[in-house]
Amino acid sequence: MRVLKLLGLLVLLTVPVGQVIPAIEAQAFPNDGVKARYYDLIAEFRCPQCLNTNLAGSDAMIAQDLRKTILRLLIEGKTDAEIETYLYDRYGDFILYEPRLTPRTWLLWLGPLGLGILGLWIWLSLGWKRKRSDGNTLSEDEQRRVQRLLERP
Numbered sequence: 511m512r513v514l515k516l517l518g519l520l521v522l523l524t525v526p527v528g529q530v531i532p533a534i535e536a537q538a539f540p541n542d543g544v545k546a547r548y549y550d551l552i553a554e555f556r557c558p559q560c561l562n563t564n565l566a567g568s569d570a571m572i573a574q575d576l577r578k579t580i581l582r583l584l585i586e587g588k589t590d591a592e593i594e595t596y597l598y599d600r601y602g603d604f605i606l607y608e609p610r611l612t613p614r615t616w617l618l619w620l621g622p623l624g625l626g627i628l629g630l631w632i633w634l635s636l637g638w639k640r641k642r643s644d645g646n647t648l649s650e651d652e653q654r655r656v657q658r659l660l661e662r663p
Contacts, residue, residue, distance in 0.1 A: 537581055544584050551580050551593060558601050 539545040549566070555576070557568035565573045565580075576597070583593050594606075603609040611619050648656065 537577075539581075540585060544581075547590065548581055548584055551584075551590060552577055554607070555580075555594075555597060555605050556607055558605060564607075 537545075537548070539548065552565040555565050557563050557565055557570055557573040557576075559570040559572050560568045563573075565576050580593060580597075583596060588596070597605050598610070603615060609615045609618060
């Protein structure tokens with residue numbers, strides 16, 4: 511019996527309790543409207559530390575701090591646009607899944623359009639050259655010469 515107690519104590523001491531039980535963030539929402547906006551916003555913003563993970567899905571410390579900040583700003587009565595501006599001013603384009611159209615992001619937004627236009631231009635110009643050529647690029651003299659060469663045994 512004593513051996514079982516010691517074995518049980520040994521098992522309890524070897525299990526890291528903090529890593530087994532994940533931290534649960536308990537948020538106090540003043541009303542359901544704030545709660546809905548909170549969950550929409552944390553799904554909309556990207557975690558600055560994680561690669562392509564939103565704030566809702568990230569366990570990084572900065573994501574936890576940003577979730578608290580968003581809730582604080584919502585409780586203060588800030589609009590979604592004001593919260594977006596607040597986060598954008600501090601973390602830049604990376605926090606937005608769809609960066610704003612600014613001179614720094616013109617290439618990001620207009621690059622695919624430019625490449626598409628360039629590809630269309632190349633495709634059309636190659637097609638135009640094929641249409642203009644009638645396939646008969648030999649002179650009459652050259653054609654007679656080729657015909658003579660083909661008729662020889």
